[in-house]
Amino acid sequence: MESPMNSASRFIEPTQDPCFVYYIHPADNTSLKVVSDLFNGEHYSSWKRSLILHLSTKNKMCFVDGSLPKPPSLDSKYKAWVRCNDLVIGWILGTLGPLIIKSVFFYKTAHEIWKDLEDRYGQTSNAQMYSIQEEIFAAHQEDDSIPEYFARIKNIWDQFDDVCPLPICTCSGCTCNLTMKYLKIQQDQRLLQFLMRLKASYQQVRSNVLMMMPLPPINQAYNLLLQVERHKQLSESGHSSETMAFAADRKKFYKPPHQNPQFGNYGSKPASGDNSYPSFRQNMGYRKRDLFCDHCKMTNHTIDKCFKLHGFPSDRPHQPKKFAHYAHGDDNNSETDSPFTKEQLNAIMSYISKQKDSKSKNSVPLIGESSNSAALFAERY
Incomplete structure (x- = not known):
């Protein structure tokens, strides 16, 4: 027959036995966050669902649905029941808003709080x-x-x-x-x-x-x-x-004209305060037609970049245009090498000069008013 001493030694506190509903995990406390949002009277079904999931995993649903009544005060499980009941009350109060907490704060059991909230917010309307x-x-x-x-x-x-x-x-x-x-x-x-x-x-x-x-x-x-x-x-x-x-x-392979060797010094950065130097957009060809050289009477460049006046770059792949020499009566070029006569070249220069003057006055000459030099130019081309 089992001795009373052995029986007492195998007695386990109900709150320490995981198989009992009175079991309380060391991490369980009233400050445990059960739901993400506090219940303020709206979305009662969502709040109820979240709380039921938590209580079910903790094996404490019997304290809110009334299926585990309070034992007599002389019962050995009385203190364990009271401890678990207070823990569940703390969990419920921690999910309620300030106004609702005041209305259920003095209830003695978790079942009373649950029933009161169900009667107030659980009814469909x-x-x-x-x-x-x-x-x-x-x-x-x-x-x-x-x-x-x-x-x-x-x-x-x-x-x-x-x-x-x-x-x-x-x-x-x-x-x-x-x-x-x-x-x-x-x-x-x-x-x-x-x-x-x-x-x-x-x-x-x-x-x-x-x-x-x-x-x-x-x-x-x-x-x-x-x-x-x-x-x-x-x-x-x-x-x-x-x-x-x-x-x-594009950024990797593109170089501005003043950094590209094939352009020579053309497009290099001008000195500070030099207003005669064409802008970068002009160097790129956006407004090259507006440029005019007063020395050789040609377009597409200015006098400070005139090859006739300053000399041609040594690395330039092509030779200068011959008719520019003939226009100025260069003795180093024979008339037999020129595609135009000297009179025709002078007529072409005169026509270009007239066109430049007409542009500056915002007027375009009519075809019928063109000079004989323009006719010679058209006949040649």
């Missing part, structure tokens, strides 16, 4: 259903992604299901499948709500889904839209990468 329906119709995608938009509207649907659940057939051996039919109608309605509030950029996908007979499940439509969104993101990122790569290559 027309105003509550109206408020949820209003949230559903106001939900639009706007700037949200597809996952964010779907999570937001699905949360509202779940709240509506909590206050207004679908009817369930309780007939034994029922073959009408009425519950499944109701569920299909509800899913089709929610699919339409989800599609009609999408952004205009998903219009083509929405049309494709609506063409399906019967309508697909809402999760299938969500997956389709998610793939389209990811494809758009990849396309945009790919286009951006190609643009950046092109800009990088």
Whole structure:
């Protein structure tokens, strides 16, 4: 027969035995955060669901639903029950807003607090259903992604299901499948709500889904839209990468004229205060037609860059134009080498000078008023 001493040595405190409902983990305390948002009288179903999950994992639901009554004061489990009850009360009060805490603070048991809150906020009302329906119709995608938009509207649907659940057939051996039919109608309605509030950029996908007979499940439509969104993101990122790569290559291989050897010193940076030097845009050829050399009477450059006056660069691949020499009567060039006579060259120079003067006066000469030199020029070309 077992001795009383051995029996006493095997006695375990109820709060230390994980198999008992009175077990309290060393990390359990009243300051433990149970839900993310405090309950202030709105979204009672969400608050209730979060609290039930926590109490169920801690094996303490019996203290709020009343299934574990308070034992007599002489019972060995009395102190363990009181300790667990106070712990659950602390968890509940930690999830309530300031105003609601004041209304339930002096209740002695967790079951009394739970029953009071259920009576006040757990009853379905027309105003509550109206408020949820209003949230559903106001939900639009706007700037949200597809996952964010779907999570937001699905949360509202779940709240509506909590206050207004679908009817369930309780007939034994029922073959009408009425519950499944109701569920299909509800899913089709929610699919339409989800599609009609999408952004205009998903219009083509929405049309494709609506063409399906019967309508697909809402999760299938969500997956389709998610793939389209990811494809758009990849396309945009790919286009951006190609643009950046092109800009990088252009910056790598492009050199300004004053840094490019094939241009010589042309386009080098002018000295400070030198206003006669053409701008960089002129050097690049944007307004070269407005330039005129007073020395050789030619366009496309100024006197400070005239090769005739300053000499040609040694590394320049081509030779100067011969008719510029003939225009100035250069003795080093024979008339037999020139494509024009000296009179024709003088006429061409005169025509160019007249054109320059007409541009400065914002007037364009008529074709009929051209000089004989212009006619000679046209006849030659």
